[in-house]
Amino acid sequence: MRQCNGICSRIKAKHPIRKNWYDTGIKWCGTCQLNIHWDGWTCPCCKSKLRTNTIDKKSNDDKRY
Ligand SMILES: [Zn+2]
Numbered sequence: 001m002r003q004c005n006g007i008c009s010r011i012k013a014k015h016p017i018r019k020n021w022y023d024t025g026i027k028w029c030g031t032c033q034l035n036i037h038w039d040g041w042t043c044p045c046c047k048s049k050l051r052t053n054t055i056d057k058k059s060n061d062d063k064r065y
């Protein structure tokens with residue numbers, strides 16, 4: 001099924017900037033478990049959907065609460 005093929009290692013984001021996270025086009029792939037610099041909605045490596053934000057506010061609130 002969906003699995004990492006190693007392609008993502010070529011396009012992984014070396015310097016993720018939280019401030020301009022969305023603008024930089026850096027996205028998180030949950031399957032490959034890394035941030036990649038890719039201008040698409042699916043990972044070119046594993047073909048799974050990418051997240052534009054690694055921080056889940058809801059989960060953070062739950063932990064704090
Ligand atoms: Zn991958």
Ligand SMILES: [Zn+2]
Pocket residue numbers: 004008029030031032033043044045046047048
């Ligand atoms: Zn991937």
